[in-house]
Amino acid sequence: MDIGIVVHSQTGHTHSVAEKLREKLATAGHTVTLERLEAEGEVRPGVKDVRLKSVPNVEAYDAIVFGSPVHGFALALAMQAYLRQVPSLAGKRAACFVTQSFPFAWMGGDRALRQMTRACQAKGATICGVGVVNWSRRSREQQIAAMVDRLSRHLPS
Numbered sequence: 001m002d003i004g005i006v007v008h009s010q011t012g013h014t015h016s017v018a019e020k021l022r023e024k025l026a027t028a029g030h031t032v033t034l035e036r037l038e039a040e041g042e043v044r045p046g047v048k049d050v051r052l053k054s055v056p057n058v059e060a061y062d063a064i065v066f067g068s069p070v071h072g073f074a075l076a077l078a079m080q081a082y083l084r085q086v087p088s089l090a091g092k093r094a095a096c097f098v099t100q101s102f103p104f105a106w107m108g109g110d111r112a113l114r115q116m117t118r119a120c121q122a123k124g125a126t127i128c129g130v131g132v133v134n135w136s137r138r139s140r141e142q143q144i145a146a147m148v149d150r151l152s153r154h155l156p157s
């Protein structure tokens, strides 16, 4: 299966989780491409017209994972901008995950995930898994391992 991982990450947390997922999926025999989503210039809260350095083309993938940090109790603006621009996800399976610093998903993670899954569904994707990583938790590494394991099992059809 051809799987794309599109990840936005400012300080590296989300990217490191995406790398673990990439390794797991590759070990399971999938062809995996990790694409990094970057905004042009500084992104300030409330900015409406976030410009992206590039818009990863996900047409070739059977399934796609989207990963993003939580910013201001919401999905990071760069990922919001990307999911608005991505042409179509019709017929594709998608998994979404976010990382956040606060210890509980209700402190922004759940909301960001809702924004992400709704945006994917609006473009025609079928959501097959979601996850939140709470970076300040002591059990973070276990949380990451469990999420990577769960998503890698649910992603392929």
Ligand SMILES: Cc1cc2nc3c(=O)[nH]c(=O)nc-3n(C[C@H](O)[C@H](O)[C@H](O)COP(=O)(O)O)c2cc1C
Residues within 6 Å of the ligand: 008, 009, 010, 011, 012, 013, 014, 015, 068, 069, 070, 071, 072, 073, 074, 099, 100, 101, 102, 103, 107, 108, 109, 135
């Ligand atoms: C501008 C900004 C706003 C943030 N807002 C939240 C928030 O609302 N809730 C939360 O738990 N963490 C928040 N964080 C922390 C990040 O979500 C967290 O550190 C995340 O893991 C960073 O991912 P990254 O290293 O991939 O960029 C915020 C960070 C920044 C820079």
